[in-house]
Every structure is written in structure tokens, then in C-alpha cells.
Amino acid sequence: xxxxxVLACDWGTTNLRAWTLDAGGGVVxxxxxxxxxxKLAPGEAERRFHDEVRPAFGAEGLPAxxxxxxxxxLGWTVAxxxxxxxxxxxxxxxxxxxxxxxxxxxxxxGPGITGGVDVMRGEETQLMGWLAQNPERRRGRQLVCHPxxxxxxxxxxxxxxxxxxTAMTGELFAVLSQHSVLKSxxxxxxxxxxxxxxxxxxxxxGLAARLFTARARVAGQGKPMESTPSYLSGLLVxxxxxxxxxxxxxxxxxxxxxxxxxxxxxxxxxxxxxxxASETFDGEAAAVAGLFALHxxxxx
Amino acid sequence: xxxxxVLACDWGTTNLRAWTLDAGGGVVxxxxxxxxxxKLAPGEAERRFHDEVRPAFGAEGLPAxxxxxxxxxLGWTVAxxxxxxxxxxxxxxxxxxxxxxxxxxxxxxGPGITGGVDVMRGEETQLMGWLAQNPERRRGRQLVCHPxxxxxxxxxxxxxxxxxxTAMTGELFAVLSQHSVLKSxxxxxxxxxxxxxxxxxxxxxGLAARLFTARARVAGQGKPMESTPSYLSGLLVxxxxxxxxxxxxxxxxxxxxxxxxxxxxxxxxxxxxxxxASETFDGEAAAVAGLFALHxxxxx
Numbered sequence: 361x362x363x364x365x366v367l368a369c370d371w372g373t374t375n376l377r378a379w380t381l382d383a384g385g386g387v388v389x390x391x392x393x394x395x396x397x398x399k400l401a402p403g404e405a406e407r408r409f410h411d412e413v414r415p416a417f418g419a420e421g422l423p424a425x426x427x428x429x430x431x432x433x434l435g436w437t438v439a440x441x442x443x444x445x446x447x448x449x450x451x452x453x454x455x456x457x458x459x460x461x462x463x464x465x466x467x468x469x470g471p472g473i474t475g476g477v478d479v480m481r482g483e484e485t486q487l488m489g490w491l492a493q494n495p496e497r498r499r500g501r502q503l504v505c506h507p508x509x510x511x512x513x514x515x516x517x518x519x520x521x522x523x524x525x526t527a528m529t530g531e532l533f534a535v536l537s538q539h540s541v542l543k544s545x546x547x548x549x550x551x552x553x554x555x556x557x558x559x560x561x562x563x564x565x566g567l568a569a570r571l572f573t574a575r576a577r578v579a580g581q582g583k584p585m586e587s588t589p590s591y592l593s594g595l596l597v598x599x600x601x602x603x604x605x606x607x608x609x610x611x612x613x614x615x616x617x618x619x620x621x622x623x624x625x626x627x628x629x630x631x632x633x634x635x636x637a638s639e640t641f642d643g644e645a646a647a648v649a650g651l652f653a654l655h656x657x658x659x660x
Numbered sequence: 661x662x663x664x665x666v667l668a669c670d671w672g673t674t675n676l677r678a679w680t681l682d683a684g685g686g687v688v689x690x691x692x693x694x695x696x697x698x699k700l701a702p703g704e705a706e707r708r709f710h711d712e713v714r715p716a717f718g719a720e721g722l723p724a725x726x727x728x729x730x731x732x733x734l735g736w737t738v739a740x741x742x743x744x745x746x747x748x749x750x751x752x753x754x755x756x757x758x759x760x761x762x763x764x765x766x767x768x769x770g771p772g773i774t775g776g777v778d779v780m781r782g783e784e785t786q787l788m789g790w791l792a793q794n795p796e797r798r799r800g801r802q803l804v805c806h807p808x809x810x811x812x813x814x815x816x817x818x819x820x821x822x823x824x825x826t827a828m829t830g831e832l833f834a835v836l837s838q839h840s841v842l843k844s845x846x847x848x849x850x851x852x853x854x855x856x857x858x859x860x861x862x863x864x865x866g867l868a869a870r871l872f873t874a875r876a877r878v879a880g881q882g883k884p885m886e887s888t889p890s891y892l893s894g895l896l897v898x899x900x901x902x903x904x905x906x907x908x909x910x911x912x913x914x915x916x917x918x919x920x921x922x923x924x925x926x927x928x929x930x931x932x933x934x935x936x937a938s939e940t941f942d943g944e945a946a947a948v949a950g951l952f953a954l955h956x957x958x959x960x
Contacts (some may be wrong), residue, residue: 432879441880469880474860474873477880510841510872526876527868528840535835540828541810560774566903567867568827568896572810573774576826578768579732580741580777596868603866 364388364448367419368651370644371405371430372482373398375518377644385416385652389456391416398436405436406458422578425655427465427647430574431456435462441479444470447486447498447520452657465654470523470638473607478526490618491519491648503605503612507597507623513604525607529600530623537589539650540576546586553587557594560631564602570595593626601630612636664688667719671705671720671730674846677944680717685952691716697734705736706758709772711855725955727765727947733758736764741779744770747798747820750790752957765954770823773907778826783812786943789950790918791819803905803912806943807897807923809834813904817919825907829900830923837889846886853887854926857894858933864902870895877884893926901930912936919943 361395371377374396385422393416395408414420431439439456446454446468455463467481477517483506491497498519506512509530515523548554552559574592583591605612614637617624624640630659631638638659671677674696680688689832693716695708714720731739739756746754746768749807755763767781791797798819806812809830815823834927838844848854860873874892877883883891905912914937917924924940931938 472873472876472880473866473869474862476860476873476877478872478876479880499732510875511868525866525869526872527866528871529841529868530873532868532871535839539835539839540831559943562774562778565865566773566825566827566907568811568829568832568900568905569773569825569904571828571832572778572826573772573776575828576772577776578776580772580779600868604869607866 362386362388364417364419364422366425366652367414367417367422368648368655369413369424369426369430370428370482370485370647371426371435372396372428373434378413379416379648380419380422381474381652382649385649387648389417389604390444397429398430400434404420408435413645416601422461423655423659424462425455425465425651426462426483426659427651431464432481437576439464439466441469442466444468444524445517445520445522446484447494447608448653448657450520451484451488452654455654455658463655463658465651468521470521473525478524480512480526483514484550484648485654486618486646487514487516487521487650488653489643489646489648490579490616491516492653493646493649501612502616503614504616504618505604505627506619507627510618511600511604515608515610525604527600529596533593533596536571537590542571544585544587544588546589548589550587550594553590553652554594554629555633557591557596558598558630560591561595561598564599565598568590570599576646583649597626597630597645598599598633599636601627614638616641618646635655662686662688663753664717664719664722666952666955667714667722667724668948668955669713669724669726669730670728670782670785670951671726671732671735672696676713678713678717679948680719680722681948681952685949687948689717690763691769692927697729697732700734701928705730709736710935718901723761723763723959725755725765725951725958726761727785727951731764731766732781739764739766741769742766744768744824745817745820745822746784748821748824748953751784755954755958756941763955763958764943765951768824769890770821773825778824779822780812780824780826783814784821785950785954786812786918786946787816787821788948788953789948789949790899790916790941791816792953793946794951796870801909803910803914804916804918805927806919807906807917807927808919809883811900813908815908815910823908825904826901832845833893833896836871836892841890842871842888844885844888844891848889848893849891850887853890855893855933857891857896858898860891861895861898861902864899867899870899896929897926898933901927901934901936914938919944
């Protein structure tokens with residue numbers, strides 16, 4: 361086993377995933393902790409980090425770098441947002457030192473689609489890792505989609521995030537599946553219903569009305585209730601893919617998918633249906649690469 | 661007190677509202693019952709109607725007419741949908757006799773925006789009542805908006821409903837306010853935040869992304885969490901008003917609002933902001949008028 365040089369943590373709302381990394385950025389050990397910041401009392405993050413996370417790796421002496429909601433007002437301390445445009449260097453320069461040897465990656469804030477702002481915490485680290493993995497990616501213009509509870513659509517120019525838009529796609533699926541007239545316990549695994557939902561997304565306009573088609577197809581056409589989650593998933597993913605690039609002012613011929621493989625596969629189907637080329641990269645590997653790159657640049 | 665000639669019921673998902681009406685359609689008595697069909701076991705509606713609703717009015721011998729979800733598979737018996745185009749005559753001809761002297765108004769089914777169908781149950785009776793209240797309304801083309809959990813946008817030509825679109829506007833507000841990252845107990849009474857949400861609705865495109873602006877304005881701009889429900893309400897109503905007429909292929913210069921007065925007032929602000937004239941009519945009075953007109957035509 362190679363020697364660990366840094367403790368890296370992706371510390372989010374519902375979970376904490378941690379790795380020790382060697383001098384080449386390779387994973388030495390990894391562990392999950394049920395310590396999402398939504399479950400922590402004020403002041404608890406720091407204590408649990410010292411009492412549980414460090415000892416679990418025998419990593420008491422290592423420098424540590426943390427990203428995600430741990431840098432929000434729910435976490436350890438607030439790491440103020442870096443502003444767009446931001447690349448590896450800007451983020452590394454904005455790392456928040458919370459105690460000697462422990463740094464938190466700031467989130468990023470950018471111009472919003474309605475004149476306000478948009479924000480992210482955690483996804484920026486995956487994006488930076490993806491950029492760090494291959495210098496080619498830091499040339500020209502790239503559209504990167506990170507699907508999830510709050511899907512991020514990120515426009516990168518010459519290695520810097522210039523603007524992005526967040527869509528509540530995953531959260532809409534969750535709350536509608538659990539709490540609305542579209543409620544169902546059936547798994548969203550009906551491929552034909554997913555494709556039907558993709559088609560019903562159209563150009564994405566009028567989403568509140570398109571959502572009711574998930575009800576009308578059952579009440580008025582006798583489609584099985586069990587197909588509702590798959591239809592709803594296709595409708596929401598399809599509407600996201602139809603609308604987000606337009607909102608970002610970037611009708612792309614090719615998109616990079618970065619994140620959870622199962623979610624990326626759903627988006628890939630939506631891109632395929634629209635004739636948009638896509639390539640998928642693993643979000644966890646990108647998070648590790650991003651934390652390692654920011655640690656290295658920040659320590660230089 | 662004038663003599664009652666019919667027992668009229670608007671029997672919905674969460675509540676049952678009932679009136680006895682005199683020979684001119686005037687209300688003799690009215691009562692509410694906590695007997696929404698979502699709370700009833702199979703077969704229970706018929707029993708509760710005979711054991712509680714009729715006796716409460718001393719109306720055992722009167723003919724009765726019922727509308728709403730009581731005609732769905734959750735209710736007393738299924739009253740099959742009437743198809744668009746449908747006016748007072750078509751609906752009266754399709755009344756479902758469930759037992760001697762008791763009739764249920766069918767819902768209406770029309771072509772859907774995504775190639776399927778759209779459906780309503782209950783709103784058609786308010787629409788028919790509004791049409792019955794004034795013969796002028798049965799001439800030419802009218803766009804009628806019924807705000808609510810499932811907002812109905814109805815296009816009427818020469819007194820018949822030709823097509824409609826349903827938007828899950830009210831239900832989105834409810835599930836997002838109660839179960840999402842936008843959750844808040846604050847009342848939606850902040851007028852400035854409502855206006856901010858109306859403006860953020862833009863042309864209504866990309867609703868899943870516009871919804872996240874409700875989060876970003878708090879996390880990234882320091883707006884107070886307590887203003888979130890008002891902002892969300894303005895955003896959803898604004899997006900509905902921006903999108904629904906377009907989906908219906910009917911960019912209207914004037915709209916009729918029919919329904920709950922508080923909800924209609926919110927929509928009125930959205931129409932005002934867009935320079936669209938609107939006139940509001942009370943939904944309960946329209947329901948009474950619709951039930952009475954259908955009773956009269958159906959008995960003729």
C-alpha cells in the first residue's frame with residue numbers, strides 16, 4: 361500500500377465520502393460516513409471530523425481538503441463563494457483554511473438566468489477534477505452537465521467556468537413521486553414509458569402543464585399507474601435537456617456528462633434522442649482528481 | 661324560506677359542499693361535509709350520502725345532482741368522460757344516473773398538448789354554470805382560467821369547451837413548499853417577493869431551472885428565507901400565465917378567471933403585469949349555477 365499524503369473529503373448534505381490519496385493522487389483508502397451536514401448540529405462537523413473521520417484512516421497528521429456543503433452555513437464554517445469565471449487556479453487561491461492543515465473548497469457563484477445569481481457547492485470540484493485529468497479539456501469551449509437533485513449545466517471556456525444554470529430536476533422527480541397525485545412506489549425501470557416521457561417533454565416549455573400529462577395518461581387513457589415514475593423521469597430529464605442549453609445561451613452539438621453513472625445513462629438517452637453527442641465521465645473519480653489538484657496547487 | 665326542488669353537491673377529493681336549491685336556482689340551505697372521496701372506502705360514498713347528506717337537509721325525497729371526483733373510480737361510480745367539444749346540452753345528455761333521482765355530472769376529456777389526452781372533473785360544472793349565467797357568454801371565443809391545485813385553462817367557442825390544458829401549478833407550490841429545499845412555513849404574503857417571482861417567470865421556459873432561482877436568491881444573495889413562499893408563488897403563477905395560453909394555441913388579450921377569489925387575485929396580478937385584461941367570477945356561485953342548469957336540462 362502506497363503512502364498517503366492527503367485526506368480528501370466530499371462532504372455533502374446527506375453523506376460524507378472520504379479518501380486518503382498518495383503522492384500521485386491515487387486512492388490509498390476510502391470510507392463513507394453517515395455524517396451529511398443536514399444531520400449535524402452546529403459545531404458538530406469539526407468534532408466528528410477529529411473524533412471519527414481522521415482516526416478511521418489513522419490520518420491524524422495529514423493535511424486535509426474538503427469540498428461540498430461542509431463549506432455552507434450548515435457545515436463547519438462558511439467558505440465564501442468564488443465568482444465566475446473560475447478555474448483551478450482561482451479556486452485554489454480561494455481555499456478557506458479552517459484550521460492548520462485543513463482547507464475547504466469554496467463553492468462558485470455566477471450570473472443567474474433571471475438577473476440574480478446561481479450557486480453551486482461540490483460540483484465545482486468534480487468539474488475541476490475533470491479539467492485537471494486532461495489538459496486538452498482546458499482549451500476552447502465545453503458544455504458539461506452534472507445530473508442530480510439540482511442538475512448543473514456548466515459552460516467552460518479555456519479551463520474556466522464562465523456561467524452555469526441549475527435545474528431542480530432530481531428534486532422535482534423526488535417530491536412529485538413521493539408527495540403528489542403522481543405518487544408511486546413502482547421503480548422507474550419501464551423503458552417504453554421513459555421514452556414516452558422523453559417525447560412528451562417536447563421543447564421543454566410549459567413544464568407544469570406537461571407534468572399533468574403524467575396524470576391524464578392514467579386517468580384518461582388507462583395507462584398503468586406503475587409506469588408513472590418512468591414516464592415522469594423521462595419527462596423531467598427530457599425537459600431539462602431541451603431547456604437548459606437554451607437558457608445558458610449555448611445550443612451544443614456535444615455535451616460532457618459528469619456524475620453518477622446511472623443518472624448519466626438517463627441523460628445520455630435524452631441526448632441520443634435529440635441527436636446530441638455525449639461522453640460520460642465518472643463523478644467520483646473526478647471529485648478525487650479535483651480535491652487532489654486543488655490540494656497540490658493550494659500547497660505550492 | 662323558499663321550497664327546495666333539488667339537492668346539488670360539489671363532491672371533490674378533499675371536501676363535499678352541498679346546497680338545496682329552489683325552483684329559480686337560488687340557494688335554500690348549504691352545508692359542508694368532511695367527506696372528500698380521498699377519505700372514503702369503496703362503497704362508502706353511497707351510504708354516507710343516504711345516511712348523512714340527505715338527512716342533513718331533510719332532503720330524502722328530492723332529486724339530486726352531483727359533480728366532481730364523486731364520478732371517478734375513487735367515488736360512487738365512474739361517470740365516463742364526455743369528449744370535447746362539449747357544452748351544456750352535451751353534458752346534460754351524458755349525466756350518469758346512479759340510482760333513481762340521483763345523477764352524476766361526467767368529467768370532460770379533450771386532446772392533450774403532447775398528443776395524448778387531458779381530463780377534468782368538477783371544473784366543467786363551474787364552466788357550464790358561468791355559461792348558463794349569461795347567454796352572451798355562449799357567443800364567440802372565450803379563454804377561461806380556473807386556478808387551483810390543477811389549474812385548468814379552457815378554450816370555449818360558441819358555448820362549447822373545445823380544448824383545455826391542465827397545469828400542476830397549485831400542486832407544485834404545495835409539494836415544493838412542504839417537501840423540498842424551498843420548504844418554508846412562512847405565509848406567502850410578501851408582495852414584493854411575489855412580484856419578484858412574477859418577473860423571474862419570464863416566458864415560462866425552463867421552469868425546473870427557474871425554480872432553483874428561489875434557492876439561489878437566498879443562498880447567493882442573502883434574501884430572507886421567509887420570502888421564499890411568496891417568490892415561489894409568483895414564479896409558478898407567472899410561468900403558468902406565460903405558458904398555458906401558448907400551449908393552447910390561443911394568445912389572448914382578455915381572460916376570464918373563474919374560481920376561488922384569493923387564487924384568482926394572484927392570477928389577476930400576473931395578467932396585469934402582462935397587460936392582459938381579466939375579469940373574475942366566483943367559482944362557488946358558478947358551481948351552483950352549473951348544477952342547477954344541468955339538472956334543469958337533464959330533467960327536461
